[in-house]
Amino acid sequence: MLELQALTRRFDTTTAVDGVSLTVPAGQMLGIIGRSGAGKSTLLRLVNRLVEPSAGRILAEGRDVTALHGWALRAWRRDCAMVFQQFNLVQRLDVLTNVLVGRLAHQHGLRRALVLLTGTFSAAERAMALAALDRFGLAEVALQRAETLSGGQQQRVALCRALMQAPRLILADEPIASLDPMNARAVMEALRQVNRAEGITVLVNLHHLDTAREYCDRILAMQAGRVVFDGRPEALDAARVRDVYGITEAEFAAEAAAAQQRAAVA
Numbered sequence: 263m264l265e266l267q268a269l270t271r272r273f274d275t276t277t278a279v280d281g282v283s284l285t286v287p288a289g290q291m292l293g294i295i296g297r298s299g300a301g302k303s304t305l306l307r308l309v310n311r312l313v314e315p316s317a318g319r320i321l322a323e324g325r326d327v328t329a330l331h332g333w334a335l336r337a338w339r340r341d342c343a344m345v346f347q348q349f350n351l352v353q354r355l356d357v358l359t360n361v362l363v364g365r366l367a368h369q370h371g372l373r374r375a376l377v378l379l380t381g382t383f384s385a386a387e388r389a390m391a392l393a394a395l396d397r398f399g400l401a402e403v404a405l406q407r408a409e410t411l412s413g414g415q416q417q418r419v420a421l422c423r424a425l426m427q428a429p430r431l432i433l434a435d436e437p438i439a440s441l442d443p444m445n446a447r448a449v450m451e452a453l454r455q456v457n458r459a460e461g462i463t464v465l466v467n468l469h470h471l472d473t474a475r476e477y478c479d480r481i482l483a484m485q486a487g488r489v490v491f492d493g494r495p496e497a498l499d500a501a502r503v504r505d506v507y508g509i510t511e512a513e514f515a516a517e518a519a520a521a522q523q524r525a526a527v528a
């Protein structure tokens with residue numbers, strides 16, 4: 263179970279996340295929605311401490327994550343795999359190696375240095391990476407350079423890399439914002455599969471309400487750093503959207519489409 267207690271992050275005059283309190287049961291698929299600048303990315307990055315809180319606490323199974331440092335913080339970050347909007351693969355490397363990179367989180371000291379220098383992973387690790395790729399229909403492209411793959415394929419490779427960390431939590435920051443609808447669907451299906459099959463908790467930032475409704479157990483809507491809705495997807499109907507955001511669902515969707523277009527050309 264993940265618990266956020268009055269979590270706050272300020273950047274100069276902006277309060278990106280403003281006193282967010284929330285409990286996420288293990289195995290939940292939580293969709294976080296909000297207009298641009300609502301604080302979604304900052305919230306995710308607070309969870310794995312890529313961004314440090316200005317105030318508040320994060321607890322994981324009762325343990326104070328906010329107080330961790332050194333190896334314990336590294337172990338927490340390994341528990342929280344991150345999936346990014348732009349995939350963040352090494353384009354000139356082959357797909358299999360990109361996936362194996364996720365395993366580096368489990369290597370330390372001399373062994374890690376050796377792997378980094380020589381790129382030699384064990385047969386067991388390579389088999390694990392291939393199995394992950396195979397699960398998402400990507401085994402055939404394992405030896406191709408990442409740059410030869412479509413965006414949707416690249417994002418699924420990034421998910422395989424995340425799984426190599428053997429995470430407890432996946433933090434997916436706008437994972438489908440740069441993808442066309444078909445690829446977006448494939449990536450959301452893959453995320454759901456991982457959530458359902460392994461019971462990995464997923465926190466996923468989304469621009470599209472419909473996607474959040476279709477795939478998530480629960481939706482958190484943010485506005486100006488605050489939680490303005492937290493509940494079952496079906497409770498966030500058109501009337502509630504208007505209530506919460508002061509715009510219609512169609513306007514919300516149009517904004518999301520514009521954001522998606524900006525992401526695609528970025």
Ligand SMILES: Nc1ncnc2c1ncn2[C@@H]1O[C@H](COP(=O)(O)OP(=O)(O)OP(=O)(O)O)[C@@H](O)[C@H]1O
Nearest residue numbers: 273276277278296297298299300301302303304305
């Ligand atoms: N490193 C930073 N320095 C200064 N301001 C920041 C920083 N990161 C985020 N912010 C500000 O905090 C607010 C929330 O940003 P955040 O990226 O978390 O929102 P978001 O909901 O993810 O938006 P988007 O959907 O556009 O990615 C914004 O006003 C943003 O400009």
